[in-house]
Amino acid sequence: MPPAAPEPILALFDCDGTLVDSQHMIVAAMEATYRGQGLVPPTRERTLSIVGLSLREVFLVLGADSPDFPPPELMVEAYKEAFNTMHARKPETEPMFPHVMETLIALRGRDEFLLGMATGKARRGVDRLLKAYAMEGWFAAIQTADIAPSKPHPGMVLQAMAEAGTEPARTVMIGDTTYDMEMAKAAGAHAIGVSWGYHPVDSLITAGADRIVTDFRDIPDVIAALVMAAADA
The missing domain is CATH 1.10.150 (DNA polymerase; domain 1)
Structure with missing residues (x-):
């Protein structure tokens, strides 16, 4: 009998300040x-x-x-x-931060990962962004201000995990604000802070960030390391 496939890892991204500079x-x-x-x-x-x-x-x-x-x-x-x-x-789309697109494509190509989004944007704004970048259908769970409590309430992460079928130990929130870090921790998930967003790195660490990344391309390896460390604990 072949071994069971590992449970998926949900990479849950904030939008403004993390994926795009709005x-x-x-x-x-x-x-x-x-x-x-x-x-x-x-x-x-x-x-x-x-x-x-x-x-x-x-x-x-x-x-x-x-x-x-x-x-x-x-x-x-x-x-x-x-x-x-x-x-x-002026309908130009908010610009993506460096290496976002290539990294999301790489994550989508790995069977163990699911992409998700948890954002203070309204769903209308998210849909507009996804259409502009041809990313419709990429995210297994999308949580917006229309359907979930405001960050840092854990509701967005909890709902995303329910939709994606993941556990907290295999869910990682990636964001640029203290609200993202606090939300992730309140839901029992891992938290990665990014250095290029709208809140200072020191504040992200104080708010509970497990790791800080300075290059978007490092995110897949950091996610894997956090999930592996939790599994071995």
């Missing part, structure tokens, strides 16, 4: 949203610090110290309108 669109849309409400926009650094949260959570955080801040639902709709208007005028 900071210019995000910052510009945030500035347009605030100005449309007669408010002073947050700094670029402040805006990037909350990338990864769902939009409602973003505006709850940003307005926490302002008693006259508009309702978060109003700000969410204003942001969506600003972002979609800007994208319609």
